[in-house]
Amino acid sequence: MSDTPTPDGPTDDARGREQRPRRDDRAAGSRERRGGHQGAPRRGDDGGSQDRRRHTDRRTDGRAGGERGGHDRGESRSGGGDRRTFGPRQGPSAGRPDRGGRPQGDHRRRGGDGASGLRAGQGRGADSRPARAPEPDLPDDALAKDLEGAVRRDLLSLDKSNAETVARHLVMTSRLIADDPAAALAHARAARGRAGRIAVVRETAGIAAYHAGEWAEALSELRAARRMAGGPGLLSVMADCERGLGRPERAIELGRSDEARMLTGDDAAELRIVVAGARMDMGQYDQAVVTLQTADLDGDRDGSAAARYYYAYADALVAAGRAEDGLQWFLRAAAADIDGETDAEDRVDELTGP
Template sequence: MPRSLQPRAGGRPHGTPPKYVDLPPDVLEELRRSTRPTAQRDAIARLARAIELLERGDAGAAVSEAVKAKALSSRSSSVREVLGLALYGQGRFQEALKELKAYRRMSGRNDQNHVIADSLRGVGKPREAVPLADEALRDKKVPNEVKAEAVIVAASALADEGRYAEALAFIGRAKTRDDIAEPYTLRLWYVKGDVLERAGRSREAAAEFRKVVRHDQSAFDAAERLANLS
């Protein structure tokens, strides 16, 4: 979930309609431009509620709210983005693709390319995932965390086809330091270890899992996989 769309901290009493300040100014402005005046308040409330539910991990309820927001504002890229993310969270990849591609087309942004790419993997089209990830990597406006996720998706898609050397080369495009571990850095190391193990390079795979465990012993199943390789 992009931080720019997260509800602000502090919350509000259950049942209280969300206020406009719950959404960032650029999202509010985009909603107002794309929604008829009589539907704006309800559309904003539905979108804010959908985001809140996504943050709680309730993708199903988020889909319900986002669908209602779309009925009020189908031309809003923010609404289509949140609906796509909620559908993705439910594993409804084909439907997520429709919404997230609409978001990408309407907004001109590449910051959800990694989710689109992973959805393509989910519908059995890994080859189409790699160019989208590459596009995100080349976009200077895309945050580093999102670029890392794009690398992970592309590498996984390539590995799905047994193209391990290409997968490892793609992972190499994400620069990391062994002494600094962001959450996405741990994921990069883990995926690299997974690809190396699948490629039969057990010693190198163990080194990657060891880096993960050194920073977080409970991350994924890295400790178990390291033990199996030792």
């Protein structure tokens, strides 16, 4: 490929450049949030406008937050055996991201606050400890046995009754994440309140917060989970949260970290999509193009991961003023998108229309 990489760090000119407006959707590859492909309500920016998002993620299970083509690599282990719990694209993310795929940085939706069906929590026995915060009701069909076995084993350090309740809240988090992220977050917070020292519970709370647009809370929870469990954790989701908080330069730093070098395959590709989005947030379109120029562009792959990657690359090319090249990659994204997660076909029509 002919592009020449530009320096990793933002130039003085780029730093001074006005930030492009952000969106608060999160799903890689949806042209515009047409009601949210998995039912998540569209959220506008603080001024009530619902602007467009261009590529990449922000979502996590259900595959990322109920948006089209979003960031769906946020994998939590809560849920009926599906390790891709809420999903750069999954999720959240995921509505189509702005040019660069990140949500509105000033989004302050409080998932779970005021949610229906809350009941007062019970204190433990007759001791003087304060009662728990209100928790959402658990339906009878939310069963602990529906939770993945590995997660249930993580809960064995809890007393039996508490472990059962935590497991049921995690099941509900997974069940609701795509269609009602605020309610899912309420359940995740309830689980965290009961089992805050268990890594998978903190991870699930972080992913739920990510889908609900609570970027700071999501980042805090995912950092805690990573400290407890070790490893790189959900690095791409964390980087996307930094973008959501209006800190694209920190997303880029995460992309250069030692933990990032530990990632391989789709996990590494998802992080590159987020880093490219951060470059686009900063107006560094040529560098976004270069970020995505890897072996992931080789061959004729299909499926969700390939479609999102091709879409992100096409979007960066168009933003960099290379519309003809971008058109070719939107065509490849459309061909790879066998599940219809992106709006690549719409982008092709946009670029070829009268």
